[in-house]
Amino acid sequence: MSVDKLPSGRFRARVKRGRHVVSTKTFDRKKDALTWEAAERVRLAGGFDPRLGKSTTVATAVAEFLSDRKGRVAASTVATDRRFLNALPVSVSRSPVGELTHVEVERYVHRLRVSAGTKRRALISLSAFFGWAVRRGYRIDNPAKGVKVAGEAPNHAATMATWDDVEMIATQINDPGYRLYVRVMAYTGLRPGEMRALRVGDVSGGRLRVLRSHPEGHPEKDVKNHQARFVPVAAAVRGDLEQHMSERSPRERVFTAPGGGLIASRNLRRDVHWPVIAPELRLYDLRHVAVSEWVRAGVPLATVRTWAGHSSLSVTSRYTHVAGSEDVAALELVNGRAGVTRGSQATQGSQETVR
Numbered sequence: 001m002s003v004d005k006l007p008s009g010r011f012r013a014r015v016k017r018g019r020h021v022v023s024t025k026t027f028d029r030k031k032d033a034l035t036w037e038a039a040e041r042v043r044l045a046g047g048f049d050p051r052l053g054k055s056t057t058v059a060t061a062v063a064e065f066l067s068d069r070k071g072r073v074a075a076s077t078v079a080t081d082r083r084f085l086n087a088l089p090v091s092v093s094r095s096p097v098g099e100l101t102h103v104e105v106e107r108y109v110h111r112l113r114v115s116a117g118t119k120r121r122a123l124i125s126l127s128a129f130f131g132w133a134v135r136r137g138y139r140i141d142n143p144a145k146g147v148k149v150a151g152e153a154p155n156h157a158a159t160m161a162t163w164d165d166v167e168m169i170a171t172q173i174n175d176p177g178y179r180l181y182v183r184v185m186a187y188t189g190l191r192p193g194e195m196r197a198l199r200v201g202d203v204s205g206g207r208l209r210v211l212r213s214h215p216e217g218h219p220e221k222d223v224k225n226h227q228a229r230f231v232p233v234a235a236a237v238r239g240d241l242e243q244h245m246s247e248r249s250p251r252e253r254v255f256t257a258p259g260g261g262l263i264a265s266r267n268l269r270r271d272v273h274w275p276v277i278a279p280e281l282r283l284y285d286l287r288h289v290a291v292s293e294w295v296r297a298g299v300p301l302a303t304v305r306t307w308a309g310h311s312s313l314s315v316t317s318r319y320t321h322v323a324g325s326e327d328v329a330a331l332e333l334v335n336g337r338a339g340v341t342r343g344s345q346a347t348q349g350s351q352e353t354v355r
Helices: 030-045 050-055 058-069 075-085 102-111 116-135 163-170 176-188 192-197 235-245 265-271 285-297 301-308 313-322 330-341 346-354
Strands: 003-005 011-017 020-027 207-210 229-232
Touching (some): 003 030, 011 030, 020 050, 058 116, 075 116, 102 116, 163 285, 176 235, 176 265, 229 301, 285 301, 285 313
Antiparallel strands (some): 011 020
């Protein structure tokens, strides 16, 4: 029998491959030992050798994972993964990679003294690492899957703020470049990194060609999900945008800081006194304003998804509770709301037109 009773009264289970013992574990109850032994045999039958995961620490596997990740994903992603994985506590780093449990991963994440969004990003790195460990034969499962973050907010949330609200905020911004930046972001829904990477040559025929993103602190790269797209420029800002670019070459950036460098969100918030003029709105919420207003205008969700660059229609569907009329041509409605009435007050007029 492969389960032996020890002098201490506990039960030791052994799993053999041929004549060699490849895995052992001790339990208080014989039933648990037999269950574990049966599970280990199933794993071995599938080609999984538990010895590899037991003889390799998490720290060693992390170093191998990060090295293997280079060149396969963006350098910024590797840097973020390294930041989270190298910060694992010593008790975790020294543990065998094959024996770390879901409970231990969950406990580590919940004890992080960071925001829910940062915990969520840490989970992404952990899940990528353990997924790689499964493919390399270190583990049979991914213990980071299914870990929930308490109080976690959705990545994308509809906002009740409107273009009217943004226009009121913009009137309190003295710098014309920053003022136009805020308005264009609210009407086009570009992400901050996409706004920073936008070139004059990317704006043509009333559309923005979104090809690149330049996140703060990182080099320029492809847009999120590698989904290059075209976004229409509403009539409310098109004229101001074209005038702003009139003396710039095609390769120049559309938006720059007052000193000519890249716009830093922290500096913009400070210079325009953002907490004072928009205390309930984050800069990133300007993107949500655009998406919410498109949905209110009745733009089909498939079109909204394309304009926003969402990874799936389910993400776009989170905005449906702000929807208005849905039977009018998308861009005409946007231009009608933004160029003529500027804001949610156009909903009533648009509905009357439909009738």
